[in-house]
Ligand SMILES: Nc1ncnc2c1ncn2[C@@H]1O[C@H](COP(=O)(O)OP(=O)(O)O)[C@@H](O)[C@H]1O
Ligand SMILES: O=C(O)C1=C[C@@H](OP(=O)(O)O)[C@@H](O)[C@H](O)C1
């Protein structure tokens with residue numbers, strides 16, 4: 001494990017669905033030895049049902065209100081906090097982010113679309129045209145991710161462990177020594193940083 005996170009620090013991960021916020025957040029928390037909060041998981045706990053059911057049964061406005069409350073609560077605790085992709089559209093959440101280290105995990109629409117695939121766990125992307133929905137979401141949100149973040153890490157073609165390493169390096173944590181845990185997606189992580197080919201990628 002690298003240097004522990006200072007006890008009062010909160011590192012917040014923002015970015016599009018499929019950027020890897022939930023996946024990388026787990027690795028970062030493990031490596032910095034701090035608490036991890038995935039706000040989507042916390043929302044599901046509070047609601048007692050999956051996010052897809054909240055959207056379906058209660059509607060998006062009810063989800064956003066719950067998201068606002070749970071996110072503002074999570075931002076008061078130290079550790080690594082992974083937000084939902086749309087949380088930054090709330091002015092109150094943007095305001096709260098102003099007090100923290102906010103890392104934007106950047107991803108192209110093409111790669112995000114491939115990563116989230118056809119699963120039904122992201123209701124905003126369900127139905128037809130996942131890629132065009134992703135392009136629209138990114139068009140709306142990229143300026144906001146840029147505005148709220150203190151740091152940006154390009155995740156395109158990078159494995160989650162590499163992204164976590166990039167984040168830690170950027171935040172000034174000492175480089176990890178010794179052998180690392182296996183890659184969270186099951187890939188070996190030894191050796192120099194490499195790019196992870198995600199074929200067909202041309203542009204955002
Ligand atoms: N850097 C990456 N490279 C390839 N696949 C990734 C990467 N980061 C995450 N994934 C995969 O993409 C999907 C979405 O990741 P997730 O962490 O849930 O993203 P987010 O929380 O930002 O929506 C998961 O299946 C995850 O395993
Ligand atoms: O982009 C969005 O508006 C959403 C992203 C999801 O989180 P991830 O970004 O972790 O997929 C989840 O909060 C919800 O489905 C809405």
Ligand SMILES: [Mg+2]
Pocket residue numbers: 021022023040082083084
């Ligand atoms: Mg997530």
